[in-house]
Amino acid sequence: MAIRDRGKKKWQFAFGMPELIKAQRNLWIDQKRMEKPIIDDYEKEEFDQRICYALEHNLPIKVTIWTDGFSSDITGRIHYLNPISYQLRIELQRGEFRRINFGDVIDLSVVD
Template identity: 70%
Template sequence: MAIRDRDKKKWQFAFGMPEIIKAHRDLWIDQNRIIKPIIDEYEKEEFDLRICYGMEFNLSVKIMIWSNGFTSELTGRIHYVDPISHQLRIELLEGEFRQIDFEDVIEVSVMD
């Protein structure tokens, strides 16, 4: 009894799989995006005061960042504020720094 093989037909759909998987992944990512919240001048001033307070007393600060439709949260100590380039430098761990743009900050709270 001979085995009937489908030759190329059985592998034909498998070559389209990476594109389908990528399309589903992109669709899922697009569905979970959020628009950037509008921050008014009073909130920005409150953020500045909290950042200055945390920097002055060397307290940990929790900063919520909006980036490309998603939010992330960083906790660390404010190391430096650069008013020229509009960036914060935050120390996440001992010796590990990250720079954040002022425009990306959507929430600041001081940890006690």
């Protein structure tokens, strides 16, 4: 007596439920999220000194930003610093700018 296997048909039900696949993807993404690190006053003061140094010598900076549980790096030159709205405008390429809030910055370094 031969065993008759159904092949791929036995797994077909899992691909018929898009909600299950979406829930699994969201679960995997949520596992990679991190909490926002706490930046103390000494680190903020050090960030200010690095910004001033980069502005004075027109050097590029590398900024690590925390956005919704994930961090990303941005490298460019400081174009404008707005102390009223607590924003930093960075020129990524010639004519391409990006605004960054001071509250989202978790690391800042000057690229020599």
